[in-house]
Amino acid sequence: MPFFSSQKKLLLKISTLSCCITLITGCAKSPPNTFTFTADLPPDFAYQAVAVYVPAKGETCTVPGERNTEVGYNMKWRESYTPDSEIAMYRTVSGCPLVIWKIDLEINSSYGKARGDFGGDFATVVIRNEVEDEYRSTFDETGKSAFHGQCQWLFRTSGKPRILRKILDCKAADAQGKPDQGHPFSAYTLDQLxxxxxxxxxxxxxVERPAIGDTWVKVTNGWKRCMGDNFEDQYAFCFGNYKDFSTFRMVDGRVCTIYPGCTE
Known part of the structure; x- marks a missing residue:
């Protein structure tokens, strides 16, 4: 019996040591293969994202027809929208190791109930093995990075009824929201993400502004649409005539004389 008792104690020590080794080695995990993309947008705005992948550095393989080399997020943003998107850095498609190359982004918002009553503009996140310091974005101590932009609604009229349409124009901006040249943009290296x-x-x-110059006149409480040659004139530039104005139709069917208030 003493022999079996000593054997049990030895096995117990070995088992305990193995557990300790497992716990220690288990802490050395591989870095995550994903990062999170998210957005802080104005009310009723949403983004679509398409992560684009290319063969990893040193790979000579190709993907037939480049099928499945892109992954979309929030593609049905009207029906279902999630601000946080978990994006893989590396993927293998058709046996070809791929790495993320960029994220193409669309910033969208509806201004009416019809499916076509929306405006959108684009932004881009570029990801490379190397990025020049002046373009490479950085992360704070919590592992977060942000880039900024400002969007503005531009309005115009379309068709013989002169239906009011809106265009979304998005520019890069600094952290204080001051617009800059170009569209919202950010760049990172792979080892950052x-x-x-x-x-x-x-x-x-x-504020909103006309999409086309010399077509609307600013008045005290809004904008009035220049008549042009006549109501059939699709361009209807003012050409110095700031007295003759036309009505226009809102997307909800109202006939108006001033934007945005509709009636003076």
Whole structure:
């Protein structure tokens, strides 16, 4: 019996040691293969994202027809929208190891109930093995990075009824929201992204403006549409005539004389 008792104690020590080794080695996990993309957008705005992948560095393989080399997020943003998207850095498609190359983004918002009553503009996140310091975005101590933009609604009229349509124009901006040249943009190196969070922050300009110059006249309480040659004139530039104006039709069917208030 003493022999069996000693054997049990030895096995117990070995088992305990094995557990300790497992716990220690288990802490050395591989870096995550994903990062999170998210957005802080104005009310009733949503983004679509398409992550684009290319063969990893040193790979000579190709994907037939480049099928499945893109992954979409929030593609049905009207029906279902999720701000957080978990994006893989590496994927293998048709036996070909791929790496993320960029994220193509669309910033969308509806201004009417019809499916076509929406405006959208684009932004881009570029991901490379190397990025020049002046273009490479950085992360804070919590693993978060942000880039900024400002969107503005531009309005115009379309067709013989002169239906009011709106265009969304989005520009890059600094952290204080001051617009800059170009569209919202950010760039990272691959080794920056594992387990991190990239956020796109977009603000909406307080005022709207005409999409085409010399077609509307600013008045005290809004904008009035120049008549042009006649109501059939699709361009209807003012050409110095700031007295003759036309009505226009809102997307909800109202006939108006001034935008945005409709009636003076």
């Amino acid at each position: 594992s387990g991190k969070t990239v956020k796109m922050k977009i603000k909406l300009a307080d």
